[in-house]
Amino acid sequence: MIELRVNGVIHPLDVEPAMPLLWVLREVLGLTGTKFGCGIGQCGACTVHLDGAPVRSCQLAAGSAAGRAVTTIEGLAASAPHPVQEAWIAEQVPQCGYCQSGQIMSAAALLARVSRPTDAEIDAAMSGNLCRCGTYQRIRRAVRRAAGEPPHA
Amino acid sequence: MPDPVVSRRDLLKAGLIGGAGLVLAVHLDGCARLDADPPPTSAPFAPDAWIRIGTDGIVTVVVDRSEMGQGVTTALPMLVAEELDADWAMVRFEQAPVNPAYVNPLAGSQRTGGSTSVRAAWLPMRRAAAKARAMLVLAAARAWGVPARTCTTERGVVRHPATGRSASYGELAAMAGRLPVPADAPLKQPGDFRIIGRPLARLDVPSKVNGSAVYGIDVQVPGLLVATVARCPVFGGRLRRFDPARALAVPGVRHVVPIETGVAVVADGYWHALRGRQALTVEWDDGPLAGLDSAGVQRRLEDLASEAGVRVKSRGSDSPLHTSDARVVSARYDLPYLAHATMEPTNATAHVAGHRCTVWVPTQYQSGTLVGDGAREVAAHAAGLPPSAVTVHTTLLGGAFGRRVEHECLSEAVQLSKAVGAPVKVIYSREDDIRHDHYRPVSHHRLEARLDPSGRPVAWRHKLVAPSIMSRFVSPYLPGWLAHRFGPVKHGIDNAAVEGAASPPYRIPAFRLDYVMANIGVPLGFWRSVGHSHNIFVVESFIDELAAAAGADPYRFRRELLVDHPRLLAVLDLAADKALWGSPAPEGLGRGIAIAELYGGYVGLVAEAGVESGAVVVRRVVCAVDVGTVVNPDIAAAQVEGGIVFGLTAALKGEISFKGGAVRQGNFDDYQLLRLPEMPAIEVFFVPSAEPPAGLGEVATPVIAPAVANALARATGRRVRRLPIRPESLTA
Numbered sequence: 001m002i003e004l005r006v007n008g009v010i011h012p013l014d015v016e017p018a019m020p021l022l023w024v025l026r027e028v029l030g031l032t033g034t035k036f037g038c039g040i041g042q043c044g045a046c047t048v049h050l051d052g053a054p055v056r057s058c059q060l061a062a063g064s065a066a067g068r069a070v071t072t073i074e075g076l077a078a079s080a081p082h083p084v085q086e087a088w089i090a091e092q093v094p095q096c097g098y099c100q101s102g103q104i105m106s107a108a109a110l111l112a113r114v115s116r117p118t119d120a121e122i123d124a125a126m127s128g129n130l131c132r133c134g135t136y137q138r139i140r141r142a143v144r145r146a147a148g149e150p151p152h153a
Numbered sequence: 154m155p156d157p158v159v160s161r162r163d164l165l166k167a168g169l170i171g172g173a174g175l176v177l178a179v180h181l182d183g184c185a186r187l188d189a190d191p192p193p194t195s196a197p198f199a200p201d202a203w204i205r206i207g208t209d210g211i212v213t214v215v216v217d218r219s220e221m222g223q224g225v226t227t228a229l230p231m232l233v234a235e236e237l238d239a240d241w242a243m244v245r246f247e248q249a250p251v252n253p254a255y256v257n258p259l260a261g262s263q264r265t266g267g268s269t270s271v272r273a274a275w276l277p278m279r280r281a282a283a284k285a286r287a288m289l290v291l292a293a294a295r296a297w298g299v300p301a302r303t304c305t306t307e308r309g310v311v312r313h314p315a316t317g318r319s320a321s322y323g324e325l326a327a328m329a330g331r332l333p334v335p336a337d338a339p340l341k342q343p344g345d346f347r348i349i350g351r352p353l354a355r356l357d358v359p360s361k362v363n364g365s366a367v368y369g370i371d372v373q374v375p376g377l378l379v380a381t382v383a384r385c386p387v388f389g390g391r392l393r394r395f396d397p398a399r400a401l402a403v404p405g406v407r408h409v410v411p412i413e414t415g416v417a418v419v420a421d422g423y424w425h426a427l428r429g430r431q432a433l434t435v436e437w438d439d440g441p442l443a444g445l446d447s448a449g450v451q452r453r454l455e456d457l458a459s460e461a462g463v464r465v466k467s468r469g470s471d472s473p474l475h476t477s478d479a480r481v482v483s484a485r486y487d488l489p490y491l492a493h494a495t496m497e498p499t500n501a502t503a504h505v506a507g508h509r510c511t512v513w514v515p516t517q518y519q520s521g522t523l524v525g526d527g528a529r530e531v532a533a534h535a536a537g538l539p540p541s542a543v544t545v546h547t548t549l550l551g552g553a554f555g556r557r558v559e560h561e562c563l564s565e566a567v568q569l570s571k572a573v574g575a576p577v578k579v580i581y582s583r584e585d586d587i588r589h590d591h592y593r594p595v596s597h598h599r600l601e602a603r604l605d606p607s608g609r610p611v612a613w614r615h616k617l618v619a620p621s622i623m624s625r626f627v628s629p630y631l632p633g634w635l636a637h638r639f640g641p642v643k644h645g646i647d648n649a650a651v652e653g654a655a656s657p658p659y660r661i662p663a664f665r666l667d668y669v670m671a672n673i674g675v676p677l678g679f680w681r682s683v684g685h686s687h688n689i690f691v692v693e694s695f696i697d698e699l700a701a702a703a704g705a706d707p708y709r710f711r712r713e714l715l716v717d718h719p720r721l722l723a724v725l726d727l728a729a730d731k732a733l734w735g736s737p738a739p740e741g742l743g744r745g746i747a748i749a750e751l752y753g754g755y756v757g758l759v760a761e762a763g764v765e766s767g768a769v770v771v772r773r774v775v776c777a778v779d780v781g782t783v784v785n786p787d788i789a790a791a792q793v794e795g796g797i798v799f800g801l802t803a804a805l806k807g808e809i810s811f812k813g814g815a816v817r818q819g820n821f822d823d824y825q826l827l828r829l830p831e832m833p834a835i836e837v838f839f840v841p842s843a844e845p846p847a848g849l850g851e852v853a854t855p856v857i858a859p860a861v862a863n864a865l866a867r868a869t870g871r872r873v874r875r876l877p878i879r880p881e882s883l884t885a
Contacts, residue, residue: 015500016404019424022476027379027422032371033364035421035551038583039495042821045496073364085362092354092787095795096222097361098368098496098551123830130821132552134798136832138791 002066006031007075017063022046022061025072033073033101044129047102047109048072054109054116056128063091073101076108084108087146095133103129109142116147154162198326200288200334201281202254204233205247210309211238212325217218217255218274219517220357221267221553222795223850224788227355229274231784235348236282236341239322240309244355248547251520251529255514262527264518266558266679268752268848271784275846276340283338285329292328293320303768312425343782343843352787357549369515369548372502374576378407380569381426381580384415387439387814388674392416396434399630403429412568414561419573423580435839439814442674447817451487454597454618454671462616463645469663474601474612476593482702483601484695487875488687490809491593491680492824497551498586503532503566504576510536510543510567515550518558532559535567554799555679559591570872577776584819591678591811594620594650595671596687600695602661604812608703610696610714617654617688621647622677645670649679653855655689658721658750659696659714674810681799682851690804693747693859698872707863708734708746720779721748723840724757727777731838738867741765742772745863747856754780755840756795760833760860763868769805771833771861771882778837781844787851790837796853797835798820802827804858808877 004011004021006029016026023050025031034057037045041056047091048057049071055124076082081089084107103126110117117125122143131139141151196205196213205213214230226246234244249255251263258277259269286306293311294301297318305312312319343349360366385391395416397409405425410417416435420426471722474481501515512532521527525534528737533540550557560581569577580590596619603612623641631640638644644702646668655666700710706727715722738744742763749756761773783789806825810817818824862873869883 023422023424026371027424030373031364032367032373035368036370036498036580038821040583040820040822043496043583048747056204059297076363081363088362089354089358092791094355094358094361094789095224096220096496096550096552097357097366101364102425104362122225126829128828130496130826130828132554132799132826132829133496134795134802134832135791136798136827136829137835139829140832 002063004062004065004070005068006070007072011060017061019062021048021062021065021070022057025057031072031074035098035101037039037099039132042130043099044106045099045102047105047129049105049109052109052112056125067105073105076104082108084111084142084146087142090145091138091142091151093135093138093142095135099129099131101114103131103139107139107146110143111147116149117143178772196326198285198330200329202252203278203281204237204285206285206322206326206329208323208326210240210243210321212244212309212322213236214246214767215249215261216701217249218270218559219547219550219553220248221265221517221550221557223270223792224355224785225265225270226357227353228784228788229278230356231348231353232274232278233282235346236279237286238306238308238763240346241353243309244356251545251885262518263520264527265553266517266555268754268850268852271846272753272848279340280338282540283340284335287331287335287338288332289322291332292325296328298322308767311455313542315431331334337634349782349784351785353785355788357770366549368497368551369502369513370497370500370551370580372548372578374502374504377502377576378419378421378573379423379426379578379580380417380419380565381423381430381582381585382412382415382417382565383430383433383435384585385439386588387437387438387442387445388441388676390440390814391438391612393436393438393749395436397398398434400429400433408573409433411568412565413563417565417569417579419569419577427582431541443814445674445811445814447812449541450595450673450811451597453673454595457618457669457671458597458599458616462667465646465651465666465668467665471663471665474603478539480604481601482604482699483599484698484874486594486600486691486694488690488875489807489876490595490669490675491803491807492587492590492809492818493554493556493678493680494587494824494826495552495554495556498583499556499581500579501563501566502576502578503563503570505536505567505571506607508538508542510538511546512543512563512567513546513548514563515553516545516557516560516563517550517553517555518560519545519547524866526560528560528563530565531564535564535570551700554681555683556590559678560642583821585826587819588816591676591688593680594622594677595673596693600691602695604699604700604703608705608773608833610659610661610699613657613661613846614665615654615691616669617651618669618671619687620673620675620677622649622683623647623678624672625677626672647778649684653685653749653751654692657696658718658748659711660716661714681796682751685749685851685855686800686803689747689749689855690862693749693856694862694874697745697859697863701866702746711746711748719759720755723749724748724755724777724779725838727776728759728775729836731836732775734759734874739772741868743864743867744867745860745865745867747855747859747863749852751852754778754847754849754852756852756856758853758856758860760857760864762861762864764865764880764883767880767884769861769865769878769883771801774835774857776837777840778849778852779840779842780847780849780852781842782846783839784846786839789839792850793837793853794835796851796878798827798832800854800857801833801861804861804876804878
């Protein structure tokens with residue numbers, strides 16, 4: 001039995017502590033916004049926040065998240081969309097959309113840490129998130145927009 | 154993407170397939186029918202298969218193509234909203250069930266592919282909406298006792314200007330629903346469009362930024378079990394024996410089930426299933442491909458290049474090109490197998506209960522007609538039920554690119570649900586997805602050309618050696634001579650292998666393309682832009698080599714040979730113009746240009762690329778596109794951006810190779826995709842046009858690789874003739 005705090009709600013869960021957080025979120029808690037892409041921490045589709053920092057939930061044992069604050073895409077904003085989500089809509093980033101939860105979580109973590117990131121900081125923070133549809137140009141613009149910078153490429 | 158169903162229809166109607174993509178609408182005139190699901194969401198006003206208007210005024214457009222990122226759930230509703238004069242804020246979409254009304258007229262089956270969605274819907278959906286509008290107008294006119302022609306429509310409201318009366322579509326829906334559907338209704342003139350041509354926000358985006366969008370892998374059904382399947386790592390291998398004991402000992406594992414493709418571990422969740430599979434004892438008979446390796450494939454292709462092959466096309470003089478002739482240019486090109494690597498791994502969910510089978514599947518191909526490889530037919534076969542007993546729910550697709558017309562995974566899910574008596578979701582691990590794909594075929598090319606004294610090419614010969622995607626659709630029940638004349642590989646020519654190479658647009662008097670089919674045994678499939686993905690690289694690289702041999706500017710060289718192709722010439726000029734072709738390239742970089750025509754669309758692209766710190770860098774891409782009328786310029790630009798990234802990823806990184814019969818790559822560490830820091834700045838320009846829409850989703854994919862190779866030739870003086878590009882080959 002472990003206790004997970006996800007999006008502000010405490011869940012006592014009868015799961016093996018070694019089970020990756022990703023699968024606890026998706027299959028036990030029904031929070032399917034966090035995606036499975038590779039299972040080895042290479043694609044970033046499963047990115048969530050652990051105490052505000054971006055982590056690959058496919059690589060994190062659920063037991064290691066116990067007692068810490070887990071935030072998923074569903075909990076990123078309480079009511080109104082998060083500025084990053086607004087920027088994603090304004091720049092019409094998603095195509096298939098599958099990777100975008102992870103992209104948004106990485107971007108939100110970056111902007112929480114650095115309010116006006118440089119291009120190099122954006123590149124570094126977002127390099128772990130793959131997008132097969134090729135939305136990277138719009139992701140760059142959206143991150144800049146969310147940071148209040150001109151969104152030009 | 155060529156459609157096997159269409160090809161089979163050659164038996165009925167000869168001469169279907171044109172040089173690039175599909176060109177003929179196939180009507181289901183009773184010769185083959187789909188079993189129909191009832192229409193979705195009943196509404197008071199449902200004049201046809203696509204449009205539902207409720208008393209609340211909500212216009213629901215039933216979208217009969219799969220949403221795989223291309224924006225079809227916005228573009229098709231825009232077509233309806235335009236002719237309906239709907240209020241865009243009131244428009245919603247819904248995914249279509251399986252029904253003959255939803256057959257793609259450009260494919261002959263209910264499928265999404267071949268860049269057909271908008272061009273296939275362009276007239277039928279607009280006509281349907283125009284008729285619906287006419288019915289709403291008539292309902293209002295009758296209620297008001299005025300002539301229908303004196304009424305107008307605007308943003309979901311019918312008005313009678315003379316009396317100032319008005320009624321919303323919601324108010325009129327019930328009345329309109331009782332009227333007969335008119336035989337015809339006039340369409341708007343392009344100058345009157347107020348929705349088509351506008352960069353409206355996508356209807357699916359809000360759900361894709363908050364985690365609520367439901368992909369196949371997200372489907373939740375009460376009592377759902379999750380399975381992973383251990384498959385033989387060698388294609389065509391078989392299960393020799395297995396022992397379920399250790400897998401069954403893993404907590405959460407419920408069943409171990411041998412199925413057609415391997416041994417499935419069915420568990421409470423994916424992690425448990427995967428752990429069970431890792432514990433499984435299984436032994437394979439690798440079969441005849443046990444020795445497959447990439448060097449052997451290459452040798453085989455080169456051996457086959459000495460065979461005559463099949464003459465695909467020839468014109469002009471057939472006299473030999475003497476290699477001793479100083480004006481003869483020759484080159485060989487090689488392109489590898491490629492995986493699709495959609496971000497959402499392959500998956501499917503099925504529930505077989507009694508005499509019903511329900512499936513939830515991210516599919517591009519809901520139902521076929523004759524071949525039986527659509528989702529509904531595959532599920533029916535696996536369940537042992539008639540197709541009419543199967544309900545197909547199409548979820549969102551986390552990428553597709555041609556991967557999701559294949560349905561082994563769906564078959565596995567159905568077999569397992571039937572076997573264990575519960576709903577089952579099969580999820581491919583990323584390694585499963587990379588190692589059990591249907592790959593873009595490998596290809597080997599030999600080209601020769603002769604230039605006249607002025608440097609103009611007068612002869613072009615191309616021998617193309619490649620496996621055939623379409624061969625697997627040749628019916629084993631057809632007599633050989635009949636298949637040879639009418640089958641999907643007519644006269645030994647696979648159109649999916651030769652498209653893009655058979656008709657280079659350049660005016661060259663003597664031309665010859667020969668195709669040698671190479672049967673390797675690796676499963677093949679349709680990969681964004683299909684044959685163009687390799688052939689355009691070859692044609693556009695070689696024409697650049699000819700320009701270099703002639704001492705000509707590659708842009709002007711192409712220009713002079715494009716006299717018969719004004720639309721291609723226009724995109725070539727536009728790309729060159731926007732890229733400031735004549736100006737010096739940025740320090741250390743070269744500029745390269747390439748063009749193509751595919752699926753009715755035209756593309757010209759300029760790339761700026763070079764080698765920095767031992768890596769190929771692409772800084773800027775300028776792309777000019779003519780796809781006729783652009784329904785939504787922002788979505789269209791996104792498709793071009795994405796198509797370029799897809800092609801660039803292949804050019805710089807993509808390669809599936811084999812060792813000991815198995816695919817060597819398995820995940821994104823060794824089958825790498827382009828990452829954000831490597832992303833060039835992409836500028837997209839559309840040629841203004843009132844022509845009907847052409848194919849868009851694949852048009853940009855094949856031109857980026859040759860443009861980059863051509864840019865690198867200028868930057869480094871070295872010619873790339875093998876993909877993916879190895880930077881060390883440019884600096885050694």
